[in-house]
Amino acid sequence: MSLPHPLPEALVELIAQRFRIIGEPMRIRLLDRLRDGEASVHELTEALDASQQNVSKHLGVLHGAGIVGRRKDGNRVLYAIADESVLELCEGVCGGLQRQLSELNDLLDGVTR
Amino acid sequence: MSLPHPLPEALVELIAQRFRIIGEPMRIRLLDRLRDGEASVHELTEALDASQQNVSKHLGVLHGAGIVGRRKDGNRVLYAIADESVLELCEGVCGGLQRQLSELNDLLDGVTR
DNA sequence: CAGTAGCACAACTATCTAGTTGTGCAGTTG
DNA sequence: CAACTGCACAACTAGATAGTTGTGCTACTG
Incomplete structure (x- = not known):
C-alpha cells in the first residue's frame, strides 16, 4: 500500500477532483468511445448523439486534466486517451x-x- | 483488460456514480481517518473538525454505497471501511x-x- | 472570394448537492 | 425518571456545473 497516511490535504483535493472529473457519465462515454482510437469532436458528437458544444466542453475538461490528448488536423481537432x-x-x-x-x-x- | 467494451449504459451510470461519491474531499478524509480503524461519528466529528450532522450525512452516503460498514454500540454508531x-x-x-x-x-x- | 464546416468560448438556466440549522428518537447516566 | 449524549433525518440555502443557446474564429472548398 503506497497511499500516504495521513493523506496531505492537497492530495485529498487532487484525488477528489480527479474522481469528480470522471464521475460524469458523458465523460466516461467519451473515454469509452476513444478506446477505439483517436477521434474528432465531430465523430464523437455523432457517436454519442450529443451537441458539438457539449462534447467540446467535456473534452476540454478531460484535456485540462491531462486525461486526453489533442492535435489539430486542418479544421479538425483529434482527441485520444492520454x-x-x-x-x-x-x-x-x-x-x-x-x-x-x-x-x-x-x-x-x-x-x- | 477486463473492462467491457462498449460499456453498457447501466455500467456507465454505476461507474460515474461511484466516482462522484468519492469525488468529495470530506468523504476521502473520512476514509483516510477510518484507515486507522473503526470509529464513531463523534470521534470522526472531532478528528475532522466538522459538524456531527455533516459527518453523519457523508457517512450515510458512503454506507449506502457499501463503502463503509456500520454497527451500533449503545448510543454510539461505529463505522469502518467495508x-x-x-x-x-x-x-x-x-x-x-x-x-x-x-x-x-x-x-x-x-x-x- | 463567399459560403461552409469544425470547433471552442461566452452567457444563461435548471438541477444537484455540500454545508448548515433545526429537530426528535434511542440509549445512557446520576 | 429527568437530563444528557449521540446520531440520523428534514428543510433550507448557496454554489457548482451539466446542458443549451449563441457567437465568432480558423480552415477548407467550389
Whole structure:
C-alpha cells in the first residue's frame, strides 16, 4: 500500500477532483468511445448523439486534466486517451462492485437456505 | 483488460456514480481517518473538525454505497471501511498523477537543455 | 472570394448537492 | 425518571456545473 497516511490535504483535493472529473457519465462515454482510437469532436458528437458544444466542453475538461490528448488536423481537432490509468480506475470500480454483488449473493444464499 | 467494451449504459451510470461519491474531499478524509480503524461519528466529528450532522450525512452516503460498514454500540454508531478497493482507486489516482508529473518534468527538462 | 464546416468560448438556466440549522428518537447516566 | 449524549433525518440555502443557446474564429472548398 503506497497511499500516504495521513493523506496531505492537497492530495485529498487532487484525488477528489480527479474522481469528480470522471464521475460524469458523458465523460466516461467519451473515454469509452476513444478506446477505439483517436477521434474528432465531430465523430464523437455523432457517436454519442450529443451537441458539438457539449462534447467540446467535456473534452476540454478531460484535456485540462491531462486525461486526453489533442492535435489539430486542418479544421479538425483529434482527441485520444492520454492517460490509460483512468480506464484502470473504471476497472477497479467494476471489480469492487462485483465483489459487493457476490457478497450480497452470499447473503441471499444464506437466507434462502 | 477486463473492462467491457462498449460499456453498457447501466455500467456507465454505476461507474460515474461511484466516482462522484468519492469525488468529495470530506468523504476521502473520512476514509483516510477510518484507515486507522473503526470509529464513531463523534470521534470522526472531532478528528475532522466538522459538524456531527455533516459527518453523519457523508457517512450515510458512503454506507449506502457499501463503502463503509456500520454497527451500533449503545448510543454510539461505529463505522469502518467495508470496501478497501476504494483506497486502491485512490492509489490508482496517485499513480496516474505521478506519471503525469514525471512526463511534465521530462518536458521541462527538454526545454531547459 | 463567399459560403461552409469544425470547433471552442461566452452567457444563461435548471438541477444537484455540500454545508448548515433545526429537530426528535434511542440509549445512557446520576 | 429527568437530563444528557449521540446520531440520523428534514428543510433550507448557496454554489457548482451539466446542458443549451449563441457567437465568432480558423480552415477548407467550389
